[in-house]
Amino acid sequence: MEDNKNIEFSADALALAKKLMGRYPEGKHKSAIIPILHLAQAEFGGWLSPKGMDYVATLMNIQPIEVYEVASFYSMFNLQPVGKCVIEVCRTGPCWLMGAEDIVNHIESKLNIKVGETTTDGMFTLKTVECLAACGGAPMMQVGQKYHEDLTFNKVDSILEDYKKNTTEPISHWAKDKIKA
Amino acid sequence: MSKKLLTEHFGVQGIDQLPVYKQHGGYSALEKAFKKTPDEIVQEVIASGLRGRGGAGFPTGKKWSFIDKKSGKPRYLVCNADESEPGTFKDRYLMEVNPHLLIEGMIISSFALGANLSFIYIRGELLYVYHILEKAIAEAYEAGYLGKNILGTGYDLELYCHTGGGAYICGEETALIESLEGKRGNPRIKPPFPAISGLYNNPTVVNNVESIATVVPIINMGGEEYAKIGIGNSKGTKLISACGHIKKPGIYEIELGLPVEEFIYSDSYCGGIRGGRKLKAVVAGGSSVPILPAELILKTEKGEPRLMSYESLAEGGFASGTMLGSGGFIVMDETTSIVKNLFNFTRFYHHESCGQCSPCREGTAWMEKILHRILHGHGTLKDVDLLWTLQKNIDGKTICPLGDAAAWPVASAIRHFRAEFEDFVEHPEKYQDVKHYFNQIEDKQLA
Structure with missing residues (x-):
């Protein structure tokens, strides 16, 4: 099984994780698990391997199983390696009404991958997700913390081009520049 | 045009920043609220007739009045910002444009409930809004609206933002509480209700973003004045x-x-x-x-x-x-296929079922499968009746309302569009290539 290459938080991430754990009443710091898993995913290249989750368990002083069961419940956590740039296209009702299905088909043929797959160069992973609360801008997709709304085929093409050109580091939901205490 | 109580200043440049928010009357409701007793604030909200804006429509003031103040346990206010109901994007907009409106509402509401620690639970996908809120909360601390001895009143409040991890079910208040405790979002059996035993088994109120933001205009104008807006038992905006x-x-x-x-x-x-x-x-x-x-x-x-x-x-x-x-x-x-739309909705509920209750876990999966086969031309007329029976066996038979929420779209689609379901079963080819959206996504002019 593959593993996260880097399994240790940066000093900034460590400080932020400690700060987050301090927000809950004494003895209730387990509350911070989801925010800290977001940090871990950002720190570990966009996904969480068992070793990465074990690191979080040690950091939080809880059992590894407590981390696994949470990480596997919530859809934002990737338990398999992903590309640098994870494209999450909303597929639910209102976006579907506005053509989300064809946006997905378009991206599939453009990148030559199916939903759930990663391009061979490791740049893009395509996912479909449920309603992202942007129905007024349907069809839409999310990359990292960025919402791209009112998509058209041309717009998707230029967004993909941009990411292809400008992405050097994996893009995470918890933006790297927001990791500081 | 109707009254604008929440969105009045949404067009103002920089309204997300505290000085601009204050210039437009921001935090005046808080100062007003501090001149009242907590119970008087609860009474104002009861008088306003405000009903929960998250979906259930339960009177907010009444919900507040249930909170256990006798046991002496710490009390919590949790704002439900896990907006995930397909078709809904108002809370995201409100928090993104005017975060201080929610924060001011949180402080007043926490004071009314006697909470000294409150959380805004925001869905994980909205991390960019999380950072907007964090910045606004930091400004509020700086200005003395949060922290110890707020505005010299002796009232202390810590307010934090907390992010989810992607799960529709966490919009259900007890699932949200579980999630906030760092667990899977499995709803709890009620009773006990959160007002008695919620976060960390302490008395807790969970309110929607819009409900809490609405407390600000209610305090500004008075509950009775607010209740003059609207119609019947639907008060306000x-x-x-x-x-x-x-x-x-x-x-x-x-x-x-x-x-x-x-x-x-x-x-x-x-x-x-x-x-x-x-x-x-x-x-x-x-x-x-x-x-x-x-x-x-x-x-x-x-x-x-x-x-x-x-x-x-x-x-x-x-x-x-x-x-x-x-x-x-x-x-x-008129181009929309109700059958395809229902498949889409049902797939959503199947994906989002937490899996605790069999009727929901199994039922949503079967409804999706049956609709899938109808969609692909393998359905029979009996399948329509089967869907009807299935939804009846889910509705009202689960711990939380996700089961009901999955059943109602199926029941209503069949109730009102049965002929279309039957036609789809018999002539699936008719529905295959219909484009139910405009060709604007192909970058052509809108028809």
Whole structure:
């Protein structure tokens, strides 16, 4: 099984994780698990391997199983390696009404991958997700913390081009520049 | 145009920053609130008639009055910002544009409940909004609106933002509490209700973003004045998220009681159906509420104009009515296949079922499978009846309302569009290549 290459938080991430754990009443710091898993995913290249989750368990002083069961419940956590740039296209009702299905088909043929797959160069992973609360801008997709709304085929093409050109580091939901205490 | 109580200053440049928010009357409600006792604030909210804006419509003041103040345990206020109901995007907009409105509402509400630690639980996908809120909260601490001895009143409050990890179920208040405790989002059996035993088994109130933000205008104008807006037991204004096949999708603050027809066709709101097409159906309050065909959404079965209010939308019960729900208003034109749309909704509920209760876990999966086979031309007429039976075996038989929410779209689609289901089963080829959206995504001019 593959593993996260880097399994240790940066000093900034460590400080932020400690700060987050301090927000809950004494003895209730387990509350911070989801925010800290977001940090871990950002720190570990966009996904969480068992070793990465074990690191979080040690950091939080809880059992590894407590981390696994949470990480596997919530859809934002990737338990398999992903590309640098994870494209999450909303597929639910209102976006579907506005053509989300064809946006997905378009991206599939453009990148030559199916939903759930990663391009061979490791740049893009395509996912479909449920309603992202942007129905007024349907069809839409999310990359990292960025919402791209009112998509058209041309717009998707230029967004993909941009990411292809400008992405050097994996893009995470918890933006790297927001990791500081 | 109706009154703007929440969105009045949304067009103001920099309203997300504290000095600008203050210039436009921000934090004056807080100062007013501190001159009252906590119980007086609860009374104001009861008098306002405010009903929960997340979907259930339970009176907010009443919910507050249930909180256990006798046991002496710490009390918590948790803001439900896990907005995930398909068709709903009002809370995201409110927090993104005017975070201080929510923060001011949180401080007043926490004071009323006697909470010294409060959380805003925001869905993980909205991390960019999380950072907006964090910045605004830091400004509020800086200005002395949060922390110890707020404005010299002796009242202490710590307010934090907390992010989810992607799960629709966490919008259910007990699942949200579980999630906030760092666990899977499995709803709890009620009773005990959170007002008695919620976060960390302490008394807790969970309120929607819009409900908490609305406390600000209620305190500013007084509960009785607020109750003069609206109609019947639908008081005040409500944010409606309008989407689907309309000319002007977006967020509209409406005075409750606005006729549905005006909302759909007036240029002040949705602006009518795109491309001059005909209205086919509306899901008026987020994907969970019953779908209604055009004739029943515009007029009740008795022939009276349908209004945007809790009562009017529910007129006729589920036989011919629906619910205001979260205000997620999804409009479908004549090209929409109700069967395909239902498949989409059902897939959503299957994906989002937490898996605790068998009727929901298994039932949503079967409904999706059956609709999938109808969609692919392998359905039979019996399948329509089977879907009907399945939804009945889910509705009301689960710990939390996700089961009901999954059953109602199925029940209402079959109730009002059975002929279309039967036609789909018999002539699936007719429905395959219909483009139910406009070709604007192909970058062509709108028809």
